[in-house]
Amino acid sequence: MRSNIQSRFVALSMLLLALILAPMLAVGPSSVRAQEATPISCEPARAAPAVAATPAADPVAILPEDATKITMGYVPASVFAPVFVAKEKGYFAEQGLDVTLEPLPGGSDMVALTATGDFDAGIGGAGPAFWNAIALGLPITVIAPGHAEGNPVATPLMISKANCESGAIKSVADLKGKKVSVNARGATEYWLSQALATGGLTLNDIELLTLPFPDAVAGLASGAVDAAMVGEPLATAAEQQGIAIRLSTDFPVQDVQPTIVFANSDFLGKNPEAATGLVTAYIKACRDLANDGFADPGILASIEQYTGVPAALISTAVRPVYAVDGTINIAGLGKLQAFFRERGQLEYEIDIDPATFVDTQYVDAALAKLGPS
Numbered sequence: 001m002r003s004n005i006q007s008r009f010v011a012l013s014m015l016l017l018a019l020i021l022a023p024m025l026a027v028g029p030s031s032v033r034a035q036e037a038t039p040i041s042c043e044p045a046r047a048a049p050a051v052a053a054t055p056a057a058d059p060v061a062i063l064p065e066d067a068t069k070i071t072m073g074y075v076p077a078s079v080f081a082p083v084f085v086a087k088e089k090g091y092f093a094e095q096g097l098d099v100t101l102e103p104l105p106g107g108s109d110m111v112a113l114t115a116t117g118d119f120d121a122g123i124g125g126a127g128p129a130f131w132n133a134i135a136l137g138l139p140i141t142v143i144a145p146g147h148a149e150g151n152p153v154a155t156p157l158m159i160s161k162a163n164c165e166s167g168a169i170k171s172v173a174d175l176k177g178k179k180v181s182v183n184a185r186g187a188t189e190y191w192l193s194q195a196l197a198t199g200g201l202t203l204n205d206i207e208l209l210t211l212p213f214p215d216a217v218a219g220l221a222s223g224a225v226d227a228a229m230v231g232e233p234l235a236t237a238a239e240q241q242g243i244a245i246r247l248s249t250d251f252p253v254q255d256v257q258p259t260i261v262f263a264n265s266d267f268l269g270k271n272p273e274a275a276t277g278l279v280t281a282y283i284k285a286c287r288d289l290a291n292d293g294f295a296d297p298g299i300l301a302s303i304e305q306y307t308g309v310p311a312a313l314i315s316t317a318v319r320p321v322y323a324v325d326g327t328i329n330i331a332g333l334g335k336l337q338a339f340f341r342e343r344g345q346l347e348y349e350i351d352i353d354p355a356t357f358v359d360t361q362y363v364d365a366a367l368a369k370l371g372p373s
Contacts, residue, residue: 040171040247042161042245044242044245063098064096066096068098068277069097070098070099070121071099071100071102072101072102073104073110074101074102074110075104076103076307078233078317080147080306081294081303082283083123083282085285085299086282086285089299091281095280103306104124108129111124111133111140115133117266120264121261121264122262122263123262125258126146126258126336127336128185132347132348135346141264143261143278143279143359143363144261144362145257147258148256148320148322150254153191154317155188155191155235156318157180157229157246157248158227158244158247160221160223160243160244162223171199172196175196175201175227176205178206179207180209180225180229181225181227182208183213183231185210189208191251193339198248198251203343211225213231214234216229216230217234220244230244235318236317254321255331256333257328260328276365283363286324287322287373289319290324294315324373325372328360328363330354330355334354337352
């Protein structure tokens with residue numbers, strides 16, 4: 001029953017996203033030094049040529065009869081592409097795994113379902129809900145890295161094109177006292193704090209709002225918000241439609257992995273070889289994507305299949321960065337915890353050492369199979 005509800009949810013979500021994107025396709029904060037304001041262009045950044053999707057080739061690997069069944073949760077977002085690629089290219093099957101991917105609207109539900117054993121594993125954000133679950137002693141272990149940002153970032157700070165062209169907002173410093181949105185309290189809020197710092201501002205200098213990315217784009221268009229953090233591929237879509245302009249795309253968040261791959265600790269204890277296989281397939285897919293995979297029509301088709309985002313848009317958007325060597329950024333996790341503590345989002349008093357819930361043995365074993373990147 002839960003699976004049917006989730007499937008209906010993601011179908012509705014994809015339909016909503018398609019309706020939003022269709023017209024668009026038709027056409028640590030205080031330590032960051034403020035940068036000198038420089039004129040911004042009110043024209044969209046030049047995107048890479050769009051690549052059309054083609055059906056992915058049938059997986060080479062044949063699922064063995066005694067395959068280990070694994071249920072893995074995911075959010076239908078393109079940053080989680082390695083999971084879709086590993087499934088559709090048969091990398092999970094190569095490792096003797098029958099992986100069922102279950103869509104969820106957000107990471108907090110995934111943490112809960114993984115902790116209870118309803119899911120064996122999940123890929124999602126290392127947000128406050130994740131940390132609070134760890135503090136409660138729930139059986140969750142991080143086994144692989146998610147994604148990180150490159151430069152330019154894939155979640156830029158944007159303003160409306162109208163405000164840019166009128167000169168109402170010329171730099172980050174002009175956002176003082178303005179309404180600025182994030183999609184949710186968590187890592188994106190940290191992103192915003194770092195972006196604001198480049199203009200000498202903090203989160204206390206703005207009116208912070210919480211709006212899903214599609215609503216934030218609509219808010220920029222209507223003037224309901226002055227600026228917003230907008231994730232790809234909606235950021236590129238908003239540019240293509242002439243709605244928004246990237247105000248800040250260069251701020252220091254590249255040393256943080258906001259997403260992670262985690263698993264139920266009891267499952268790991270009983271299925272170490274399957275866990276190694278899961279991570280092996282995942283890293284193999286990460287390497288595909290890092291090797292210009294976002295320009296591969298078959299890979300784009302797989303991402304579109306799981307997210308509902310048109311392949312042509314995915315191919316022109318700014319791309320996330322994946323750790324092809326499987327490195328889990330423990331220090332970066334610590335930075336997120338410190339930020340959530342500062343913002344009053346943690347329900348425990350003593351900080352947790354991230355090393356206590358990260359287990360690198362599965363990455364180590366996967367690299368022994370795959371070899372160096």
